[in-house]
Amino acid sequence: MKNKNSRRSFLKNISLATFSALALSGCDMEAFDQFFQQNFKTLSKKEKDRIIKNLEIKYKEKYGKEFHVSDKPPIEGTLFGYALDLSRCIGCRRCVYACVKENNQSREPQIHWIEVLQMEKEKGIDFAHSTAQYNPEKVPEKGHFYLPVQCQQCRNPQCVTVCPVKATWQEPDGIVVVDYNWCIGCRYCMAACPYGARHFNWGEPNVPAEEINTEMHYLGNRPRKKGVVEKCTFCIQRTREGKYPSCVEICPVGARKFGNLLDPDSEIRYILENKRVLVLKQELNFQPKFYYFFGI
Amino acid sequence: MKDNFYENIKMPVILMALYIVLTSGCKNKESGNNEIDKVLNEKEENKKTEIAVEYAVEAPPFSDGTYPCTDCHANFAPNPVRRKLVDWHDDISAIFNHDSENRWCLDCHDLNNRDYLKLASGKLLDFKESYKLCGQCHGEKLRDWKVGVHGKRTGEWNGEKEYLLCVHCHNPHSPKFKELTPEPPPIRQEDIK
Ligand code: SF4
Numbered sequence: 226m227k228n229k230n231s232r233r234s235f236l237k238n239i240s241l242a243t244f245s246a247l248a249l250s251g252c253d254m255e256a257f258d259q260f261f262q263q264n265f266k267t268l269s270k271k272e273k274d275r276i277i278k279n280l281e282i283k284y285k286e287k288y289g290k291e292f293h294v295s296d297k298p299p300i301e302g303t304l305f306g307y308a309l310d311l312s313r314c315i316g317c318r319r320c321v322y323a324c325v326k327e328n329n330q331s332r333e334p335q336i337h338w339i340e341v342l343q344m345e346k347e348k349g350i351d352f353a354h355s356t357a358q359y360n361p362e363k364v365p366e367k368g369h370f371y372l373p374v375q376c377q378q379c380r381n382p383q384c385v386t387v388c389p390v391k392a393t394w395q396e397p398d399g400i401v402v403v404d405y406n407w408c409i410g411c412r413y414c415m416a417a418c419p420y421g422a423r424h425f426n427w428g429e430p431n432v433p434a435e436e437i438n439t440e441m442h443y444l445g446n447r448p449r450k451k452g453v454v455e456k457c458t459f460c461i462q463r464t465r466e467g468k469y470p471s472c473v474e475i476c477p478v479g480a481r482k483f484g485n486l487l488d489p490d491s492e493i494r495y496i497l498e499n500k501r502v503l504v505l506k507q508e509l510n511f512q513p514k515f516y517y518f519f520g521i
Numbered sequence: 522m523k524d525n526f527y528e529n530i531k532m533p534v535i536l537m538a539l540y541i542v543l544t545s546g547c548k549n550k551e552s553g554n555n556e557i558d559k560v561l562n563e564k565e566e567n568k569k570t571e572i573a574v575e576y577a578v579e580a581p582p583f584s585d586g587t588y589p590c591t592d593c594h595a596n597f598a599p600n601p602v603r604r605k606l607v608d609w610h611d612d613i614s615a616i617f618n619h620d621s622e623n624r625w626c627l628d629c630h631d632l633n634n635r636d637y638l639k640l641a642s643g644k645l646l647d648f649k650e651s652y653k654l655c656g657q658c659h660g661e662k663l664r665d666w667k668v669g670v671h672g673k674r675t676g677e678w679n680g681e682k683e684y685l686l687c688v689h690c691h692n693p694h695s696p697k698f699k700e701l702t703p704e705p706p707p708i709r710q711e712d713i714k
């Protein structure tokens with residue numbers, strides 16, 4: 226670690242001269258600045274503030290709107306958990322698109338953090354015979370049930386373990402986040418995640434200016450760039466402000482529940498204590514904080 | 522956030538109390554001003570139930586121009602005979618599918634005051650509290666709804682929440698959920714250019 230830091234500071238120092246030269250020559254100073262930006266976790270408050278201010282200016286230039294980028298830390302004493310009622314979900318995909326909108330996912334090329342799988346009641350939870358492509362006139366379809374999958378916010382996230390540069394980690398409130406500036410795009414995490422919850426920007430992401438959500442979190446829905454990985458963050462920009470995630474609020478059947486696992490009075494704890502609950506691929510021991518339950 | 526919520530609710534009560542105490546020149550509870558105490562207690566009681574149940578619900582979803590019901594019903598003599606409605610509310614008759622064999626309008630609506638619902642006990646019920654009526658049969662659902670498991674809550678996971686009434690999602694006259702048109706499926710991997 227130390228080595229790396231000194232190497233970095235050495236580079237920084239010898240670059241000072243070049244830096245001024247570059248500045249004079251009108252080369253992209255910001256790219257230069259970004260190149261030498263540290264991992265978000267090691268940044269000081271001052272550095273964060275500066276970086277965020279620059280981002281807000283940059284986004285304003287690009288999208289012509291005022292942006293607010295937050296770096297709000299976790300709320301003390303919270304560990305977020307999620308529960309989805311399999312007996313309610315009708316597979317309408319409202320959540321998929323609410324998420325796209327809230328979290329500024331690329332429209333083209335398309336990225337969806339939530340994938341709703343249709344399964345046959347006869348077969349039970351069976352990924353091999355599931356499809357995300359169902360497209361009937363009306364849902365739910367007879368004999369089928371629906372299982373939306375997104376990042377399971379594992380307690381034991383191997384996506385984090387395998388990252389060679391520590392660009393992804395689990396926050397104290399349980400949200401697994403990505404520093405898009407530090408991600409090198411190796412996609413090890415995607416290979417490690419058994420839930421298909423991570424998505425790679427193969428192309429330059431594209432969000433229409435009139436649809437972009439200007440309330441952002443540095444570790445959440447701020448615009449990504451080509452070559453980095455992204456995933457569900459439990460709407461970190463909302464939930465750290467006390468709000469429910471967008472998918473919870475849009476679901477027309479109220480299948481989605483969210484709350485603080487450490488609060489014994491929360492609805493999520495009620496579900497864990499009173500309903501039949503399961504996690505996906507339990508045998509892999511990733512220990513999701515995303516639970517599925519049967520409300521009826 | 523939670524604190525704020527309670528504070529917001531209590532504030533008007535406290536102000537009110539202060540106002541009454543000041544204007545009546547009353548010093549303390551022992552002064553024998555039972556009237557005021559009673560009013561205050563009642564207010565507190567009301568607040569308490571409100572806080573205890575804490576259901577900030579959206580306004581009931583009346584169809585346009587149907588409420589207050591007495592606007593029309595005041596002109597008719599109440600008729601308690603069970604029958605199929607044909608001239609008025611025939612739209613409801615047409616869709617009615619809620620244990621229709623055994624029930625009809627006046628099992629839930631009050632015969633004499635149409636602006637209220639009626640519990641099995643005969644107690645009148647404001648439309649804002651219709652969940653209590655539903656809960657007479659669907660007790661388990663009511664329990665889950667109260668803790669936020671059945672139905673949808675919006676707002677803050679650690680603070681103020683807004684509940685929807687049962688009838689916001691379930692048509693009380695035909696409560697089975699209607700099918701929806703799904704949003705488009707994701708683009709297949711092989712179709713990405
Ligand atoms: S919005 Fe709700 S019902 Fe529709 S697919 Fe998502 S979870 Fe299921």
Ligand code: SF4
Nearest residue numbers: 376377379382384418
């Ligand atoms: S679901 Fe996948 S991306 Fe999310 S925390 Fe678990 S391993 Fe990581």
